[in-house]
Amino acid sequence: MSKPRMFLLVPIDANTVIAGAREVKNRFSLEIGKRGLAGEAKVIETGSFGPADAGVVVAVQPDGVVYGRLAPDDVPRIVEEHLVKGRPYVERILPGEKPPPPPESEDARHTQLHGRVVLDNCGRIDPDSIEEYIANDGYFALGQALTAMTPAQVIEEVKASGLRGRGGAGFPTGLKWSFCAPVKAREKYVICNADEGEPGTFKDRLIMEGDPHKVLEGMAICAYAIGATRGYVYIRGEYAISIERMQRAIDAARAKGLLGRNIFGRGFNFDIEIRKGAGAYVCGEETALIESMEGKRGLPRLKPPFPAQSGFRGMPTNVNNVETLANVPAIIRRGAAWFKSLGTAGTPGTKVYTILGHINRPGLIEVPAGVTLREIIEEYGGGMQSGSFHMAQLGGTAGDILGREMLDVPLDYDALQKVGHSLGSGAILIMNESVNVRDFLHACLKFFHHESCGRCGPCRNGLHVLRDITGRLKDGKAYKDDPGLMQEVALALKSSAFCPLGQSPAAPIMSAWRYFKDDILSGVDSNAARPRMARSLRADLSAAI
Amino acid sequence: MSIAEIVEKHGNDRENLLQILHDLQDCSGDHSLHHDAMVQLSRIMNLTVADIVGTASFYSMFSLRPRGRHVIRLCESPPCYIKGSENILLALEKRLGVSVGGTTGDGLFTLETTSCLGVCGVAPAMMIDETVYGNLTEEKVNGIIDGLVKAA
Numbered sequence: 001m002s003k004p005r006m007f008l009l010v011p012i013d014a015n016t017v018i019a020g021a022r023e024v025k026n027r028f029s030l031e032i033g034k035r036g037l038a039g040e041a042k043v044i045e046t047g048s049f050g051p052a053d054a055g056v057v058v059a060v061q062p063d064g065v066v067y068g069r070l071a072p073d074d075v076p077r078i079v080e081e082h083l084v085k086g087r088p089y090v091e092r093i094l095p096g097e098k099p100p101p102p103p104e105s106e107d108a109r110h111t112q113l114h115g116r117v118v119l120d121n122c123g124r125i126d127p128d129s130i131e132e133y134i135a136n137d138g139y140f141a142l143g144q145a146l147t148a149m150t151p152a153q154v155i156e157e158v159k160a161s162g163l164r165g166r167g168g169a170g171f172p173t174g175l176k177w178s179f180c181a182p183v184k185a186r187e188k189y190v191i192c193n194a195d196e197g198e199p200g201t202f203k204d205r206l207i208m209e210g211d212p213h214k215v216l217e218g219m220a221i222c223a224y225a226i227g228a229t230r231g232y233v234y235i236r237g238e239y240a241i242s243i244e245r246m247q248r249a250i251d252a253a254r255a256k257g258l259l260g261r262n263i264f265g266r267g268f269n270f271d272i273e274i275r276k277g278a279g280a281y282v283c284g285e286e287t288a289l290i291e292s293m294e295g296k297r298g299l300p301r302l303k304p305p306f307p308a309q310s311g312f313r314g315m316p317t318n319v320n321n322v323e324t325l326a327n328v329p330a331i332i333r334r335g336a337a338w339f340k341s342l343g344t345a346g347t348p349g350t351k352v353y354t355i356l357g358h359i360n361r362p363g364l365i366e367v368p369a370g371v372t373l374r375e376i377i378e379e380y381g382g383g384m385q386s387g388s389f390h391m392a393q394l395g396g397t398a399g400d401i402l403g404r405e406m407l408d409v410p411l412d413y414d415a416l417q418k419v420g421h422s423l424g425s426g427a428i429l430i431m432n433e434s435v436n437v438r439d440f441l442h443a444c445l446k447f448f449h450h451e452s453c454g455r456c457g458p459c460r461n462g463l464h465v466l467r468d469i470t471g472r473l474k475d476g477k478a479y480k481d482d483p484g485l486m487q488e489v490a491l492a493l494k495s496s497a498f499c500p501l502g503q504s505p506a507a508p509i510m511s512a513w514r515y516f517k518d519d520i521l522s523g524v525d526s527n528a529a530r531p532r533m534a535r536s537l538r539a540d541l542s543a544a545i
Numbered sequence: 546m547s548i549a550e551i552v553e554k555h556g557n558d559r560e561n562l563l564q565i566l567h568d569l570q571d572c573s574g575d576h577s578l579h580h581d582a583m584v585q586l587s588r589i590m591n592l593t594v595a596d597i598v599g600t601a602s603f604y605s606m607f608s609l610r611p612r613g614r615h616v617i618r619l620c621e622s623p624p625c626y627i628k629g630s631e632n633i634l635l636a637l638e639k640r641l642g643v644s645v646g647g648t649t650g651d652g653l654f655t656l657e658t659t660s661c662l663g664v665c666g667v668a669p670a671m672m673i674d675e676t677v678y679g680n681l682t683e684e685k686v687n688g689i690i691d692g693l694v695k696a697a
Binding site: 014015017018019051052053196197198199200201202205236237238239240275276277278279280281292293294295296297298313354356357358362363393397427429431434435439440443444446447450451453 | 679
């Protein structure tokens with residue numbers, strides 16, 4: 001069969017499926033067949049390579065053209081104009097998008113695609129094809145680790161790379177592995193935390209949908225390093241496409257002997273199963289996730305013991321985020337020194353973000369750590385869609401709200417910590433002045449209130465109080481002492497709640513107060529008097545927490 | 546699938562309870578976990594009914610009350626909120642004549658809210674059964690509901 005000279009890369013992910021990507025893809029196959037171009041042009045179903053609000057997207061390579069907002073009826077025109085006559089159909093070209101290189105081009109393999117490490121295959125290869133993953137150096141790192149490195153060397157390499165956990169907390173990954181490795185046990189586990197519930201964050205979903213084998217390879221390398229024999233991917237129940245693609249990837253890897261017994265003939269046994277979540281934000285916390293995997297209510301456990309000593313089924317368990325694990329194969333293949341050459345000293349490597357809100361090009365991006373908010377809005381987000389920058393929330397609903405003053409701070413764990421902020425999970429929500437900070441805070445607190453698991457008093461009661469206060473502030477009916485009480489309760493939660501869920505509402509509240517104090521105070525009605533009942537409630541609450 | 550078959554498929558272990566409940570709900574015909582089914586399950590799995598109900602009620606994807614033929618889940622997370630999800634909720638409530646948690650008289654729709662669906666690029670968004678709809682407006686919502694009513 002002749003080698004295709006053109007590739008049509010069609011991202012099929014939750015965002016494009018809504019817009020009808022499957023219909024467009026089928027129409028392309030049909031039209032290409034009709035014209036007898038089947039040997040020349042190949043339609044490939046891929047994961048997302050970035051755009052999230054551009055309707056159905058199709059990249060044509062090697063021409064470097066990206067079409068957006070396509071309907072099935074545009075397809076005959078594009079086939080006629082572009083594929084037959086070689087003239088791109090300009091009416092549907094998406095401006096400002098860089099397409100991924102074609103899947104079989106040699107130069108793409110060893111050059112960095114837009115500086116991408118985690119997403120280098122996303123949007124380029126067919127996620128259901130293990131052959132395409134392998135052709136792009138897939139499972140090379142696993143082979144290298146198994147045949148040429150000891151487990152201790154693998155851990156050292158990851159430690160030396162400075163990789164930090166991408167789930168939000170930023171804990172050094174190599175160090176985490178080194179806690180679990182020396183523990184002696186009958187069985188150890190690797191868990192991939194794919195319970196991505198942080199509002200505004202969907203990077204893990206797009207990584208799993210675009211390049212599932214990378215996550216599996218990262219898990220297998222981790223398992224070898226810490227001595228685990230079983231792995232689990234805990235995926236949100238709502239992520240139907242991710243669950244399907246990960247399952248197909250596991251089956252394909254098993255069929256090729258890359259999972260299962262005696263991998264690479266080195267006597268290493270490791271297999272992976274999927275566990276489906278059932279809708280609970282708190283299960284993103286690693287011990288709550290483990291409880292949920294054991295079939296129980298997802299209540300966080302008291303630490304210590306940490307999962308590295310006693311986790312799933314009481315055995316040593318290492319839990320890492322999807323993006324963290326997806327960084328591992330490249331670190332093993334290209335070395336810690338290469339990884340450290342990307343990003344900043346405190347946060348080597350890249351960071352995957354979902355950028356959202358009032359910008360022109362919302363979507364998935366991967367940038368070197370240390371890029372500023374202003375650069376993200378202007379260069380990656382295509383500028384503000386309407387109005388001017390008012391505020392941003394960094395890292396999902398549990399993240400800090402930043403004002404204009406913070407536009408030029410480098411986004412890495414250490415630089416942000418110096419100015420009193422944190423990077424969080426990877427969502428960046430950009431807002432113009434149409435959003436009132438009081439309304440927004442109330443939306444955040446309603447979310448936390450709903451998701452509180454109810455295990456500990458501070459979170460259960462405190463979030464109730466905070467939701468009510470922010471509701472009064474939103475309506476302009478707050479009592480005079482509400483702003484003070486709001487901070488008092490938020491800080492009490494930060495110091496006394498059992499797990500990060502209860503501790504984190506302090507982040508949006510205290511940061512909003514820092515930049516938008518006057519806006520918050522404008523929600524106070526100086527004539528409103530707190531009813532007696534509420535005053536005694538406050539006394540009860542202070543006594544309780 | 547019968548309850549025994551579902552348990553058989555996943556294995557009769559406590560740690561498979563969530564996976565079993567997912568299947569049980571999918572087979573229920575009204576997107577919910579029936580009390581008598583959980584009683585039967587408790588005997589098969591040797592767990593107390595309270596334990597099973599307690600576990601199920603913790604997770605928002607499980608419902609202990611019967612739901613309509615189509616379950617509408619409107620995202621109320623902050624990214625959708627700033628793009629106007631509150632107005633969409635009002636539009637849905639007006640169109641269906643029920644508030645959040647309610648089921649229409651004809652048993653066709655149950656209206657719920659959900660936390661982030663992970664399609665924030667097309668906010669505001671909602672999910673009806675397994676299908677996600679984005680960039681919602683009042684007209685679009687009414688159109689979607691009309692389509693489902695007609696198909697019923």
